[in-house]
Amino acid sequence: MSVIYDRKNVRKKGLYMEVWWQQDVQLYQQIFFAKHSIKKIRENKEKGSFVGVFCYVQLLLSCIGNISKLLQNTKKYCDYLAVDLKNIPNIVNRCIRNMNEHIDERINNPISISLHHSDMALINDNSQINNSSVPQRTFNVDSEQLAFADNRNGIMTVKIVDLEHELNYLSNLEPIAYVVER
Helix, strand or coil: CCEEECCCEEEECCEEEECCHHHHHHHHHHHHHHHHHHHHHHHHHHHCCHHHHHHHHHHHHHHHHHHHHHHHCCHHHHHHHCCCHHHCCCCCCHHHHHHHHCHHHHHCCHHHHHCCCCCCEEECCCCCCCCCCCCEEEEECCCCEEEEEECCCEEEEEEHHHHHHHHHHHHCCHHHHHHHHC
């Protein structure tokens, strides 16, 4: 089979297909960094390094947000991947992505400034997040669960194990698995 490459298209058996190589590589890297973050969260949890846990939770949230944007900004790319967004409900949840990415808008409001508040607190099983007027992001170290709360969206929780399953689904998509071979 002859493959002819040009800047925008690949010609395979006389058919032209769009090349998504840059998107594939970026998606692969974000998936890899997210999975690495989960591993490091667990390692730092075992060592009792809550600074390390915090650092890798932040990296995980950033990667998940980037993956969400890559997959939700173009239907053509999702069609090319043959990705079913229903299999990654937490990753494509815009409320969770926006709660993380736009937290500055929420914590810089007058209500948040006037109250004693800590963003991205690390908590234990017996701690609870509440649906107060002050936005909150927490990571429950014992149950490995992220929680986001604010008046607008209520309380949203995401278990790390669920994100792990979604990341594994994405990494097994043929174009993404193929990135390693390229």
